[in-house]
Amino acid sequence: MTPLDIWTYVIVGSTFALYIGIAIWARAGSTSEFYVAGGGVHPVANGMATGADWMSAASFISMAGMIAFNGYGGSVFLMGWTGGYVLLALLLAPYLRKFGKFTVPEFIGDRYYSQSARVVAVISLLVASIVYVIGQMTGIGVAFGRFLGVSYEMGIFAGMGIVAVYAILGGMKGITYTQIAQYIVLILAYTIPAIFISLQLTGNPLPQLGLGAEYRPDGVPSGISLLAKIDQVVTDLGFKEYTTSMMGSKLNMFAYTMSLMIGTAGLPHVIIRFFTVPKVADARYSAGWALVFIAILYTTAPAVGAMARLNLMETIQIGPVGEETGNLLYTERPDWFERWEVTGLLRFEDKNNDGRIQYYDDTNPEFAARAAEWGWQGNEMVRVDNDIMVLANPEIANLPNWVIALTVAGGLAAALSTAAGLLLAISSAISHDLLKGVLKPDISEKQELNAGRWSMVAAIALAGYLGLHPPGFAAGTVALAFGLAASSLFPALMLGIFAKRMNNTGAIAGMITGLIITLIYVFQHRGIMFIPGTAFLEPLGMSPNWFFGITPEAFGMIGAIANFAVALVVSKFTAPPPEHIQHLVEDVRVPRGSGPAPHLSAALEH
16 A cells, blocks of 8 residues: 555545534434524535535536636636626525525425426426536546545445435535535645645745746746746647637637526525525625635636646646657656556557657647658547546645645545535425425425435435446536526526516426427537537537537526526416515515515415
8 A cells, every 4th residue: 555545545534534423413303404404504604515515526626627628718617607606696595595495496386386387496406416416426436446446436336325424314404514524625625736836836825826927847937927838838739829718609608608607506406505594694694605715716726727737738748849850858657647547537549659648739730730740640648537637736746645635535525515415405306395395295294304315315326326327428417407407497596586577387488498498409419519528639619500609518598598588478478476476576585684574474375
């Protein structure tokens, strides 16, 4: 067993023991504690738990990798996910908390005075959450497989076991306090390696400032900025300039950002976090604190992505030295490269049998022609998955073993925290919204609590199965999750709060329309979708079959527009909602007090 293995087992094992201990201490004894932690979580604590719930494996592992290989184009994830949280905090969270229900489908069912609307919301929630949780289980499997010396499958089973203990036992109460611990672990695991690497490359301990600072490898001045150095390295090898590259057209960039924003604001596992605080004012405070906690990671991510890309390329090869001979400065294939090759997420193919790695953009005709003169026969880095960059970066930079092990623990914390939140949303939709709300409204609280726990068991089993057998359209899973939330739930929530004339017929028609056209678009184009894991190898192209050049990942915005349009038109030509529902909508928007407004209790009784 190597020193890295020892550090990994110690740090990861300690964090797992902490999570299980918290779950035992915070065991849920009622449906209120299981669904919303009894509504008594402090705003700062809830903000930290929301941050952990929010920052999934996609934020911790994937986002910096996508920025690393898409450069400026990767900013859509920063703007979309952060902007979506602001949208949620300002336009949804306080009003939903004032409404006083446990779940998003419950709000939709009561607001639109319709069990059918509730069922449609449950279906949208289940599909979006189940698809999204696949990514979390995959991240768990990758981290376990690489650093704990077990197979990918065993990593999935281990992750399922850990989540099962603290999610089933504690419900939202256990998940909340576990997520607080997971936030501390993941933010330390993300920022400490970033500080080390920023010091190595720029001499500046703050990665946010190091990104724009002078490139000073090991303290030696270079006279150019870090970003200029990255531009030089990538363009020397035929890639697009890092600081100006885009993901498709400007319209696609805009649609992508908006789809991520409204999809994020519609994801139910984050929305339910605002039901756990005592008062409406606390929902606003916890939203503000969550934004602070989220910003620490999100402002660090661009530096992590840029520095990871530079470190990767500089440890593989260091640009052309003479065009007439094609000589390159090479380093020996490093140990970290060979270790990651075992996972299958990094692969090198020696196409010209020279024992060295030619890493360049062979889709660039001008550079490919020069490369052919040098005897190169194509880009030999045939796979570099985005998801390895954050986890591999400390190894690439030769950081201490304890830092590498801490990064692993952070990646697992991010995946586990979001997986638990998603699984609780799935469980509550089944037990509270379908069973208690529609099928068997007379069951006791104990029966509902047991149903919630059995629903959680089923959800964990399904998530594990899908993690072991993920769909063949990697990018489509993320696109489908955010696209479905954007095109179905978000418009229904917004109209339910801000349009008192919106009736159940319009809301149901809008949700079904958004849901169906998004599903059709994503599945129709699944064979030609842009795959983030190979973005720099297969640059984003515009298919003639795409709607105005908008990629499937960005189509959630179009689905949401269709939802809004259909809902408003149908509502206009059908009967208005009952008077008490219109009073409910007005009262929910009144910014006063911590309990229901004057008409709210009476309205809910109907």
